[in-house]
Amino acid sequence: QSVLTQPPSASGTPGQRVTISCSGSSSNIGSNTVNWYQQLPGTAPKLLIYSNSQRPSGVPDRFSGSKSGTSASLAISGLQSEDEADYYCAAWDDSLNGLWVFGGGTKLTVL
Amino acid sequence: QLQLQESGPGLVKPSETLSLTCTVSDGSISSSNYYWGWIRQPPGKGLEWIGSFYYSGSAYYNPSLKSRVTMSVDTSKNQFSLKLTSVTAADTAVYYCARLLSDSSVELYYFDYWGQGTLVTVSS
Numbered sequence: 001q002s003v004l005t006q007p008p009s010a011s012g013t014p015g016q017r018v019t020i021s022c023s024g025s026s027s028n029i030g031s032n033t034v035n036w037y038q039q040l041p042g043t044a045p046k047l048l049i050y051s052n053s054q055r056p057s058g059v060p061d062r063f064s065g066s067k068s069g070t071s072a073s074l075a076i077s078g079l080q081s082e083d084e085a086d087y088y089c090a091a092w093d094d095s096l097n098g099l100w101v102f103g104g105g106t107k108l109t110v111l
Numbered sequence: 112q113l114q115l116q117e118s119g120p121g122l123v124k125p126s127e128t129l130s131l132t133c134t135v136s137d138g139s140i141s142s143s144n145y146y147w148g149w150i151r152q153p154p155g156k157g158l159e160w161i162g163s164f165y166y167s168g169s170a171y172y173n174p175s176l177k178s179r180v181t182m183s184v185d186t187s188k189n190q191f192s193l194k195l196t197s198v199t200a201a202d203t204a205v206y207y208c209a210r211l212l213s214d215s216s217v218e219l220y221y222f223d224y225w226g227q228g229t230l231v232t233v234s235s
Contacts, residue, residue: 002157035221037158044207044225045158051219088158092220096174100150100160 003028004089004103011109017077020106022089024070028101032092034072036065039086039105048087049074076108084110113138115208115226123202123233129195133208133226140189141166146211149182149193150222151204159204161193163211198233205230 005023012018022034034052037045047056049065052072064075072091076083089103119131133147140147148163164170164182172180176195184191195202205228213220 033218033220037222044228045222046225047221047223050221050223056223090158090222098171099173100163102158102160105157 002104003093003101004091006087006089006103006106008104009107009109011111012076012079013111014079014081016079017075018079018108019076020074020087020089020108022072022074022103024072024091024101026070027095028070028091028093029067029072030070031094034065034067035090036063036072036074037088037090039088041085045088079110081110084108113210113224115210115224117206117208117226117229119229119231121230121232123198123231124235125199125233126197129193129198129202129231129233131193131206131208131229131231133191133193135189135191135210138210140184140191141186144212144214146213147184147191148209148211148222150207150209150225152207152228153201153204161195161206164191200233203231203233 010018036049038048039045052067053065062078066073086105086107088105093099093101114136116134123129146163146165149161152158160173162172179196181194207228208226209222210224211222
């Protein structure tokens with residue numbers, strides 16, 4: 001059971017816009033920034049969005065992130081076949097002595 | 112471009128100690144504002160943070176693993192290591208080493224570089 005809650009799956013057709021949600025609590029998303037990672041099959045996770053909505057250099061502007069209260073969202077517009085991957089949200093959690101927590105991951109299928 | 116590479120045994124017996132090393136290339140493990148750490152992923156499952164540390168000594172671990180985890184660094188070799196004791200089948204996972212940017216002056220905190228990962232299987 002992951003601390004951050006994501007839907008296990010999402011899908012869309014090429015060109016569509018899809019969103020992936022990430023729900024947390026006051027000790028993590030509610031008080032800290034959210035990062036998103038993309039994991040292509042058989043590879044290591046790659047930073048996709050940091051500080052809720054910032055894109056690292058090289059990440060297409062089709063990817064965008066937002067945060068409101070204790071939830072965050074990742075949006076992918078103009079869906080492409082190469083976007084088929086697992087997506088994870090992550091945040092620092094202030095509970096106990098502090099720890100990084102991840103969502104359970106969302107498998108995105110491009111139909 | 113910074114590179115991280117995990118190394119270590121791919122098979123560990125139950126109750127023994129898992130030991131992995133991460134070698135950092137094209138970057139210094141002693142850089143300011145960067146922590147280093149380990150994250151694992153059981154087969155077919157999600158990511159779990161194990162712990163992170165700063166080269167000068169401060170470290171913090173996942174409370175669920177803290178009693179079994181030790182992290183150390185060798186700045187002369189630009190390497191850092193993970194030891195996980197008393198392993199069970201539940202510790203079977205791909206283990207990733209990663210760099211963590213932690214800059215409180217600009218409120219930036221994220222894992223930006225990851226190794227390719229190494230599968231460690233716990234089995235007799």
